[in-house]
Amino acid sequence: MNHLAIRSCMMLPVLLVCVLVAVCTxxxxxxxxxxxxxxxxxxxxxxxxxxxxxxxxxxxxxxxxxxxxxxxxxxxxxxxxxxxxxxxxxxxxxxTSLAVSLLSSPRLPTSAARSPSQWMATGAPAPQPKLRIRHGLLYT
Missing domain, CATH: 2.10.70.10 (Complement Module, domain 1)
Structure with missing residues (x-):
């Protein structure tokens, strides 16, 4: 319950009278x-x-x-x-976690989405990842 106090003072010829009214809500x-x-x-x-x-x-x-x-x-x-x-x-x-968003719906080019055996069959080196996650933070 909050209390709101209203103070009202009036000057009488001989006395100073103050009235304090408390309103509770x-x-x-x-x-x-x-x-x-x-x-x-x-x-x-x-x-x-x-x-x-x-x-x-x-x-x-x-x-x-x-x-x-x-x-x-x-x-x-x-x-x-x-x-x-x-x-x-x-x-x-x-x-919202950017890392979780990226990992749950990666947007890799189709060439990067090949399996390791597919890369080895072509003789081309596998691409290095461009994103690294360390201590829950995303680094590029």
Whole structure:
């Protein structure tokens, strides 16, 4: 529960009187925005909202990533009565692995795709690979 205090003071001829009014609301602070990503807000009725500094209980955020990035963790989070977003967890985005993309769909010229026995039959040396992977990183 977030507390918002409003202070109002007035000057009387003899006394200074201050009144403090506390307003309590069930709300959550702005959720984390993932690097290389964004979130879309939805109310409990799924209506779209604009981004503000606090969000009412029941508000749901849906995370998406920029092109070539994958979301790490749950896609949806909800503002609960305790003023926290659930489920908890990292909301950062990470780049899609270029090495995995290349290895899963290689684009080699047909001459480079020959088997070693085919290269030996022609007498030509086999081409050297142009890509090397070391410690999970791709080098050319």
């Amino acid at each position: 069930d709300a959550c602070p702005t959720p984390e925005i993932p690097k290389n990503g964004k979130f879309i807000l939805r109310t409990p009725t799924k209506a779209l909202l604009t981004q503000t500094s606090s969000y009412l209980t029941g508000t749901t955020v849906v995370y998406t990533c920029d092109a070539d990035f994958d979301l790490m963790g749950p896609q949806h989070r909800r503002c609960h009565d305790d003023g926290l977003w659930h489920p908890e967890g990292c909301r950062s985005a990470s780049p």
